[in-house]
Amino acid sequence: MGRYILRRLALTIPLLFVISILSFLVMHLAPGDPTAFFADPNKPESSSPAEIARLREQLGLDDPLHVQYAKWLLNTVQGNWGYSLINKKSVAGEMRERLPNTLLLGGFALALALLVSIPVGIISAIKKYTLFDYAVTGLTFIGVSMPSFWFALLLMQLFTNQLDWLPAVGMRTLREELTGGAAVLDVARHLILPGVVLSMGSMASWTRYQRSSLLEVIGQDYMRTARAKGLREQTVILRHALKNSLIPMITLLGMSLPHLVSGAFIIETVFAWPGMGRLGIGAIMARDYPVVMAVTMVASLVVVMGNFLADLAYAWADPRIRYE
Amino acid sequence: MATTTPLSVSKLKSSPNSQNQIALVWRQFRRHRLAVGGLVVLCTLFFAAIFADVISPYDPNRVNPQYAQGYPKPPSGAHWLGTDELGRDSFSRALAGARVSLSVGFVAVGISIALGIVIGATAGFYGGRIDNWITRVIDIFLSVPTFFLILTVNAYLPPSIYNIMVVIGLFGWMAVARLVRAQFLALKEKEFIIAAHSVGVPGMRLVTRHLLPNAFAPVIVAATLAIPGAILTESALSFLGLGVLPPQASWGSMLENAQGWLTTAWWMWVPPGALISLTVLAFNFVGDGLRDALDPFLRR
Numbered sequence: 001m002g003r004y005i006l007r008r009l010a011l012t013i014p015l016l017f018v019i020s021i022l023s024f025l026v027m028h029l030a031p032g033d034p035t036a037f038f039a040d041p042n043k044p045e046s047s048s049p050a051e052i053a054r055l056r057e058q059l060g061l062d063d064p065l066h067v068q069y070a071k072w073l074l075n076t077v078q079g080n081w082g083y084s085l086i087n088k089k090s091v092a093g094e095m096r097e098r099l100p101n102t103l104l105l106g107g108f109a110l111a112l113a114l115l116v117s118i119p120v121g122i123i124s125a126i127k128k129y130t131l132f133d134y135a136v137t138g139l140t141f142i143g144v145s146m147p148s149f150w151f152a153l154l155l156m157q158l159f160t161n162q163l164d165w166l167p168a169v170g171m172r173t174l175r176e177e178l179t180g181g182a183a184v185l186d187v188a189r190h191l192i193l194p195g196v197v198l199s200m201g202s203m204a205s206w207t208r209y210q211r212s213s214l215l216e217v218i219g220q221d222y223m224r225t226a227r228a229k230g231l232r233e234q235t236v237i238l239r240h241a242l243k244n245s246l247i248p249m250i251t252l253l254g255m256s257l258p259h260l261v262s263g264a265f266i267i268e269t270v271f272a273w274p275g276m277g278r279l280g281i282g283a284i285m286a287r288d289y290p291v292v293m294a295v296t297m298v299a300s301l302v303v304v305m306g307n308f309l310a311d312l313a314y315a316w317a318d319p320r321i322r323y324e
Numbered sequence: 325m326a327t328t329t330p331l332s333v334s335k336l337k338s339s340p341n342s343q344n345q346i347a348l349v350w351r352q353f354r355r356h357r358l359a360v361g362g363l364v365v366l367c368t369l370f371f372a373a374i375f376a377d378v379i380s381p382y383d384p385n386r387v388n389p390q391y392a393q394g395y396p397k398p399p400s401g402a403h404w405l406g407t408d409e410l411g412r413d414s415f416s417r418a419l420a421g422a423r424v425s426l427s428v429g430f431v432a433v434g435i436s437i438a439l440g441i442v443i444g445a446t447a448g449f450y451g452g453r454i455d456n457w458i459t460r461v462i463d464i465f466l467s468v469p470t471f472f473l474i475l476t477v478n479a480y481l482p483p484s485i486y487n488i489m490v491v492i493g494l495f496g497w498m499a500v501a502r503l504v505r506a507q508f509l510a511l512k513e514k515e516f517i518i519a520a521h522s523v524g525v526p527g528m529r530l531v532t533r534h535l536l537p538n539a540f541a542p543v544i545v546a547a548t549l550a551i552p553g554a555i556l557t558e559s560a561l562s563f564l565g566l567g568v569l570p571p572q573a574s575w576g577s578m579l580e581n582a583q584g585w586l587t588t589a590w591w592m593w594v595p596p597g598a599l600i601s602l603t604v605l606a607f608n609f610v611g612d613g614l615r616d617a618l619d620p621f622l623r624r
Contacts, residue, residue, distance in 0.1 A: 015463070015464055015467060018464050019464060019467070019468050022464075022468065022473075023468075023473060023476070026473060026476055026477050026480075027476060027480065141605060141608060141609075142601070142605070144604075144608065145552070145601045145602075145604040145605035145608060146597075146600075146601045146604075147556055147559055147560065147563075147576075147579075147597065147600050147601065147604075148560075149560065149563050149579065150579060150593075150596075150597030150600065150601070153579070153582075153583070153586060153593055153597065154597075156586065157586050157587065157590075161586060161587045162587075255466075258466070258467070258468075258469050258470065258471075261469045261471075261472075262469055262470070262471030262472065265469075265471060265472060265475070266560055266563070266564065269564060280472060281475070281564060284475050284476055284479045284566075285479065285565075285566075287479070287480070292476060295472070296468075296469070296472060296473070296476070299469040299472060300467065300468055300469060303467050303468070303469055304467050307467055
């Protein structure tokens with residue numbers, strides 16, 4: 001197992017390396033120029049050719065591409081992530097501030113999706129072709145089909161504008177100094193709507209997978225054996241079927257991470273959640289290279305590490321997997 | 325028995341046989357009621373998208389400030405889905421949006437499929453080291469948050485619907501490539517492929533006449549199920565303001581525009597979102613129906 005972990009880990013480093021080259025190329029080969037952002041329409045001299053040349057020089061945009069990349073890579077591995085071109089803040093500092101918020105939102109959504117989808121999927125499979133099963137199947141189809149941002153608008157309109165139960169924007173109530181438990185509760189209230197929206201897609205698809213995974217296990221020969229030796233139905237389902245049906249869910253969990261991360265970009269923007277996704281969207285709009293690169297790399301790291309952990313968990317849970 | 329030539333092998337699968345197969349698939353597909361419902365919805369949407377110019381009561385981009393006076397106007401006999409704050413007819417804009425969504429869905433997935441087939445077929449046919457490298461590339465693309473890269477590329481390209489189609493297509497080929505690769509690897513072990521190979525059928529012909537047709541069914545299903553993903557991506561891009569170029573209408577951009585009128589004008593944001601959901605749902609149902617109909621092992 002130790003060697004498997006090391007080997008698997010050794011594969012992720014070149015992976016991140018290639019991802020960084022890919023995103024670097026995308027950003028630097030595409031037309032559009034960050035210097036345009038500094039042009040002040042009221043000061044014509046700020047967009048003069050001389051001024052633009054000075055800015056390009058200062059930002060290192062005139063170096064050949066591979067030199068720019070090498071510089072970026074050296075700085076990044078040394079922990080020097082540079083400064084935002086727009087607000088001149090340190091990218092690493094900004095990331096330290098934003099990433100925990102995204103992890104909070106993503107973690108909450110992940111937990112919610114798991115806590116709902118696994119039990120519902122199990123019940124749906126056991127009570128196959130009942131009203132409950134049909135209702136669940138219908139809901140999961142709707143959950144997969146609705147665009148998350150539209151679902152967000154629906155919930156905002158219902159729970160914020162009409163019922164006035166939950167806040168819809170931000171992470172904390174502004175102009176209120178809350179401390180201790182009240183502050184935690186305030187964040188929790190702000191977390192509910194974006195968290196539910198972010199979890200919707202995963203919740204719906206995991207429910208379907210859990211249902212079909214359990215149904216598949218129930219059809220296996222060893223289930224018939226378990227019943228034939230006189231075990232109670234409850235024991236058969238809980239002890240024999242359930243555990244085996246959860247194994248494919250581990251892979252699914254790892255594979256859903258990119259979706260969850262992508263979802264966070266949209267949902268943080270809709271709900272003005274001060275996370276990495278909103279930072280990234282803002283940086284893309286402003287062509288803020290250092291921030292976009294940092295967001296891409298951190299998001300990829302989260303996904304790659306998630307897949308790594310899912311693979312480990314899979315190898316641990318399924319003794320049929322030989323790790324050599 | 326005479327030796328089988330490649331010619332007679334290909335004669336075996338002549339047209340009456342394949343027509344039979346289509347009838348068989350259709351008979352199977354018809355049993356799936358939701359899939360038939362989805363197909364009806366999609367046909368209606370196609371019809372509406374193709375004849376949008378004829379059906380639209382108004383030019384979707386024509387503003388009418390005298391009518392709207394800065395506020396969205398509710399649905400009426402003249403404007404079935406109301407107008408936005410500029411007085412543009414929402415029904416006409418929704419029709420234009422159907423055109424955008426469906427064409428993005430089909431073209432983007434077409435690009436993905438073409439790429440996926442070529443890449444997956446190369447990996448599966450050659451195997452060995454080439455397969456190893458391609459699998460690694462697929463893994464890389466699967467672990468990048470592709471939506472963010474699509475956003476980034478789109479932000480740097482001049483905004484246009486064609487760029488969106490190409491970019492979504494370029495980042496969506498991985499699933500098909502994996503599928504085709506797996507099919508090829510499995511088919512290569514089958515007797516009929518070994519037989520064809522041993523009588524000297526050249527590689528290219530082996531791929532196009534024997535391997536690809538047999539890998540076709542799962543690719544069709546994957547394509548049908550990938551279209552809603554492309555449609556959702558386009559609407560998300562347009563919703564974030566990185567999609568179609570204003571004033572062009574897309575369901576996503578209509579929703580973006582409606583955000584400011586959430587409480588006051590439901591007709592601005594309910595229909596576009598419902599249309600996206602309905603379209604995606606219909607494609608999902610049709611895809612499910614096709615999967616059941618095309619899988620010979622499920623047939624009773």
